Amino acid sequence: MNLFLQLFALGCATGGIYAISAMGVVAVFRSSGVINFAHGAVAMAGGYVMYSVADTLGLSHLIAVPAGILVSAVLGWLVYAVVIRPLADTSTLTRVIATLGVFVVLQQGVVLTYGSALKIPHPYLPTGAVRAGPVSVGADQLILFVFSAALTAVLWAVFKHTRFGLATSAVAESPRSLAALAWRVGRLRGLNWALGGALAGVAGIALAPSLQLQPNSFALLIIPTLASAMLGGLRSFPLTLLGGITLGVLQAVCAHYLDLPGVGDAVPFLVIIAVLMLMGRTLPLRSHLNERLPRVGSGKVHPVRLLVAVAVVAVAAQTLLGVQLLDGLTVTLVTSIILLSQVVVTGYAGQLSLAQVPIAGVGAIIAGRLLAATGLPFPLAIVAGGLAAIPVALAVGLPALRARGVSLAIATLGFGVAINAVILRNSDLNGGAGGLQVGFQSVFGIDVDSIVYPARYAILCGLVFVLLALVVANVRRGRVGRRMLAVRTNERAAAALGVDVASTKLYAFVLAGVVAGIGGVLGAFRNPTLTFTSYDPLTSVNGLIQSVIGGIGYVPGALLGGVGQNGGLATAVANTWLFDIAQYLVLILGIGLIVQVIVQPNGIADVIAHPKRKKGPRSAAPRARLPRPFARRRAAAVDAQIAAARRTDHHPSGGRLEARGVTVRFGSVVAVDDLSFEIRPGEVVAVIGPNGAGKTTLMDALSGFVPATGTVLLDGSPLSGLPAFRRTRAGLTRSFQSLELLEDMTVLDNLRCASDPTDAASYLIDLVRPDRGRITVATVAAIDTFTLAEHLHRFPTELAYGTRHLVAIARAVAAAPKVLMLDEPAAGLSEVERTEVGDLIRHLADDWGIAVLLVEHDVELVRRVSDRAIALDFGRQIAAGTPDEVLADPRVVEAYLGHSTSVMRPTKEVS
Numbered sequence: 001m002n003l004f005l006q007l008f009a010l011g012c013a014t015g016g017i018y019a020i021s022a023m024g025v026v027a028v029f030r031s032s033g034v035i036n037f038a039h040g041a042v043a044m045a046g047g048y049v050m051y052s053v054a055d056t057l058g059l060s061h062l063i064a065v066p067a068g069i070l071v072s073a074v075l076g077w078l079v080y081a082v083v084i085r086p087l088a089d090t091s092t093l094t095r096v097i098a099t100l101g102v103f104v105v106l107q108q109g110v111v112l113t114y115g116s117a118l119k120i121p122h123p124y125l126p127t128g129a130v131r132a133g134p135v136s137v138g139a140d141q142l143i144l145f146v147f148s149a150a151l152t153a154v155l156w157a158v159f160k161h162t163r164f165g166l167a168t169s170a171v172a173e174s175p176r177s178l179a180a181l182a183w184r185v186g187r188l189r190g191l192n193w194a195l196g197g198a199l200a201g202v203a204g205i206a207l208a209p210s211l212q213l214q215p216n217s218f219a220l221l222i223i224p225t226l227a228s229a230m231l232g233g234l235r236s237f238p239l240t241l242l243g244g245i246t247l248g249v250l251q252a253v254c255a256h257y258l259d260l261p262g263v264g265d266a267v268p269f270l271v272i273i274a275v276l277m278l279m280g281r282t283l284p285l286r287s288h289l290n291e292r293l294p295r296v297g298s299g300k301v302h303p304v305r306l307l308v309a310v311a312v313v314a315v316a317a318q319t320l321l322g323v324q325l326l327d328g329l330t331v332t333l334v335t336s337i338i339l340l341s342q343v344v345v346t347g348y349a350g351q352l353s354l355a356q357v358p359i360a361g362v363g364a365i366i367a368g369r370l371l372a373a374t375g376l377p378f379p380l381a382i383v384a385g386g387l388a389a390i391p392v393a394l395a396v397g398l399p400a401l402r403a404r405g406v407s408l409a410i411a412t413l414g415f416g417v418a419i420n421a422v423i424l425r426n427s428d429l430n431g432g433a434g435g436l437q438v439g440f441q442s443v444f445g446i447d448v449d450s451i452v453y454p455a456r457y458a459i460l461c462g463l464v465f466v467l468l469a470l471v472v473a474n475v476r477r478g479r480v481g482r483r484m485l486a487v488r489t490n491e492r493a494a495a496a497l498g499v500d501v502a503s504t505k506l507y508a509f510v511l512a513g514v515v516a517g518i519g520g521v522l523g524a525f526r527n528p529t530l531t532f533t534s535y536d537p538l539t540s541v542n543g544l545i546q547s548v549i550g551g552i553g554y555v556p557g558a559l560l561g562g563v564g565q566n567g568g569l570a571t572a573v574a575n576t577w578l579f580d581i582a583q584y585l586v587l588i589l590g591i592g593l594i595v596q597v598i599v600q601p602n603g604i605a606d607v608i609a610h611p612k613r614k615k616g617p618r619s620a621a622p623r624a625r626l627p628r629p630f631a632r633r634r635a636a637a638v639d640a641q642i643a644a645a646r647r648t649d650h651h652p653s654g655g656r657l658e659a660r661g662v663t664v665r666f667g668s669v670v671a672v673d674d675l676s677f678e679i680r681p682g683e684v685v686a687v688i689g690p691n692g693a694g695k696t697t698l699m700d701a702l703s704g705f706v707p708a709t710g711t712v713l714l715d716g717s718p719l720s721g722l723p724a725f726r727r728t729r730a731g732l733t734r735s736f737q738s739l740e741l742l743e744d745m746t747v748l749d750n751l752r753c754a755s756d757p758t759d760a761a762s763y764l765i766d767l768v769r770p771d772r773g774r775i776t777v778a779t780v781a782a783i784d785t786f787t788l789a790e791h792l793h794r795f796p797t798e799l800a801y802g803t804r805h806l807v808a809i810a811r812a813v814a815a816a817p818k819v820l821m822l823d824e825p826a827a828g829l830s831e832v833e834r835t836e837v838g839d840l841i842r843h844l845a846d847d848w849g850i851a852v853l854l855v856e857h858d859v860e861l862v863r864r865v866s867d868r869a870i871a872l873d874f875g876r877q878i879a880a881g882t883p884d885e886v887l888a889d890p891r892v893v894e895a896y897l898g899h900s901t902s903v904m905r906p907t908k909e910v911s
């Protein structure tokens with residue numbers, strides 16, 4: 001018990017400091033909605049400045065400590081003013097990546113200024129023991145704990161009771177309202193960033209004497225910091241203190257009682273995962289903002305160009321390049337393979353993984369141990385490394401099922417730290433200080449020893465890169481690629497099209513894991529003795545940065561990113577002909593990244609592929625692709641498929657939807673209250689009601705987007721309990737009020753996404769033979785009915801508003817639904833377009849027998865199109881019958897207009 005109390009006290013002291021650092025993150029997040037990944041590096045800078053002033057210059061800590069805090073505060077403000085402010089209108093991903101750039105710049109700046117060696121600052125607080133009953137704690141720890149509690153109280157009071165604090169809480173919600181009240185939003189945010197920096201500095205200075213200063217480990221203070229901040233819900237200072245203490249105590253107890261190396265480092269990660277799993281959702285809410293991510297390439301392979309490039313590299317490697325350049329080439333190719341994994345998981349699938357390099361390390365360590373233990377041939381060891389990465393990649397991907405964006409980045413960074421601590425730095429696995437002896441390798445009898453035959457090893461890496469690049473490009477062009485793009489663009493829309501969002505994400509992580517694992521093996525086996533120090537989480541951050549600079553959505557982007565790897569071609573060329581830039585390379589990359597995300601977020605590969613395109617991810621691809629012979633051939637093939645489908649006399653047919661006692665609660669709000677109704681094949685049933693009546697929530701409940709009680713039956717089969725994509729596949733399809741078109745895809749690919757077969761075989765077949773997708777009878781029916789033939793190769797952003805509406809309905813029809821639910825399909829359309837949409841809805845019901853549930857505010861349209869109507873108010877059914885009966889019902893009139901004497905007129909817009 002005494003020991004536990006002792007550990008508890010120790011954990012409280014460390015946790016208090018985590019909490020101080022985390023409160024800096026909270027202050028920044030409350031004001032700007034941004035998670036600053038450079039926060040740990042800012043803390044580290046504070047610690048180093050304190051060390052310089054006190055230990056190097058020999059000045060008093062009374063000067064050194066404030067100096068460290070001041071520098072951190074200034075750094076915090078600078079990050080805001082120089083990096084975050086110019087990126088105010090960009091995606092979360094862009095801002096995360098930018099702060100990662102700052103992280104790298106600060107970390108490398110410290111390395112260049114102070115070196116990587118450990119620095120041990122002199123303690124500045126009394127270190128004697130203080131006894132309280134059976135527990136003895138250091139006086140410094142006690143002081144720091146009391147200080148953290150006092151600081152929490154001060155911050156809580158400031159943010160709760162001062163104008164500054166109240167304005168900060170308001171600024172993240174509504175900067176415009178605050179500006180209207182004469183607040184200078186930029187200055188307020190800048191102050192919070194400075195406060196965040198200062199708090200990071202306090203934490204860095206507090207931890208410096210016990211943690212000791214070392215750039216690589218100290219900057220990772222960001223992980224426990226973020227874990228504490230997440231436990232505090234990124235809002236509450238007292239809860240953040242509690243979170244920090246919980247974390248500190250858990251770390252101390254686990255490290256003591258669990259005999260597992262690195263377990264202390266893994267605890268914050270486990271806490272992060274637990275929070276994400278508890279708080280996250282499998283599909284985002286309606287309010288989730290879908291942001292455009294960096295553009296993706298087409299995955300088109302030019303065989304002639306590829307063969308020429310391979311031949312040139314092979315000949316140059318064998319005949320022209322010296323050892324240094326060959327080594328640079330090998331490092332570039334190995335890195336490029338690992339970055340290919342980033343293209344799959346982040347570029348295509350939109351999942352921000354910061355664990356790809358540690359995953360590569362797992363592949364390397366397992367292949368190394370297998371080969372050392374069994375004498376496995378090298379090619380099989382490469383494959384084994386790829387396969388060995390699968391379970392770890394799956395585990396890294398699991399949080400993605402409930403977390404997205406910044407949260408996922410935090411989880412994967414934490415996972416990387418845990419993998420590094422528990423597996424890669426584990427001397428039971430990594431061969432200890434001497435490394436893992438594997439000797440030299442051969443492939444099919446050819447010696448590929450990278451020291452004697454560096455050219456051969458480089459060529460081997462080149463061939464593996466080409467092979468994997470082809471696989472990744474195939475995936476992009478196939479059915480699976482469409483699913484990934486749909487998921488990255490809009491998870492709700494993807495699920496509504498029948499895409500299994502969870503499986504698609506996990507597949508992306510697994511495929512990326514295999515690719516990274518193979519890269520990891522090739523990287524480690526460059527030497528006869530394997531070491532795993534270069535598979536650390538910081539290298540993973542650098543890897544992401546290189547991917548973004550190269551073009552994270554492009555296969556060639558991985559190669560371009562690999563060129564910039566430390567020790568890669570850029571370094572080798574510069575070292576051979578210029579000067580030793582290795583030490584500055586990471587710094588240059590970090591600065592390059594920050595400049596690039598501001599100027600050209602899509603990467604160098606995008607500029608090369610489309611030199612004339614505008615820079616922002618929002619600028620659509622121009623139609624000018626069609627004249628190219630390839631595009632013309634493809635268009636002709638599409639036309640032929642459409643013609644063939646037209647010759648068959650099939651079209652979608654309807655089914656019967658039954659809802660029994662469907663109820664949805666959001667806390668105390670009952671959004672849908674015990675609704676029961678039926679829609680028969682060929683029937684159009686309108687659901688009307690004032691704003692907030694529960695119409696969209698009803699649709700969400702029927703289609704599986706929100707949890708509901710009650711029963712939903714399709715043709716007598718229960719749908720309740722099934723996830724959204726399964727309901728779509730069963731025949732219940734929906735459109736969205738906000739259309740939710742997949743903006744990264746052409747109209748045709750939007751339709752294909754809805755009509756693609758859903759079998760799992762494509763996950764494997766697409767790797768070698770991508771399925772461009774057949775055009776189904778339902779798709780052609782949708783194209784013809786909604787006259788979309790001329791728009792098929794356009795992107796949604798290029799279409800007129802009315803046409804976008806038609807595409808949204810056509811896409812739902814392309815899924816061959818039995819029951820179609822349309823959420824305000826006529827909103828914002830002109831009179832003529834509304835009439836057209838009404839006719840089309842009737843056509844779907846009358847000619848194809850589809851059962852239609854129509855949510856609509858346009859009373860005229862409801863009256864003209866629907867067979868029956870149901871009126872809702874506060875989630876409850878207040879009337880049902882023919883449209884005329886329902887619209888004339890006094891309860892409906894009252895619900896809409898607030899008093900029963902008014903007469904409901906056939907106006908166009910009631911709301």
Ligand SMILES: Nc1ncnc2c1ncn2[C@@H]1O[C@H](COP(=O)(O)OP(=O)(O)OP(=O)(O)O)[C@@H](O)[C@H]1O
Nearest residue numbers: 285666669671689690691692693694695696697698
């Ligand atoms: N995720 C949510 N959490 C909490 N409350 C919610 C959520 N989604 C909807 N609501 C509430 O449920 C009620 C019904 O909202 P809903 O959007 O379904 O109404 P609606 O009839 O579709 O309105 P509109 O015509 O404006 O689209 C409202 O009170 C709304 O605030």
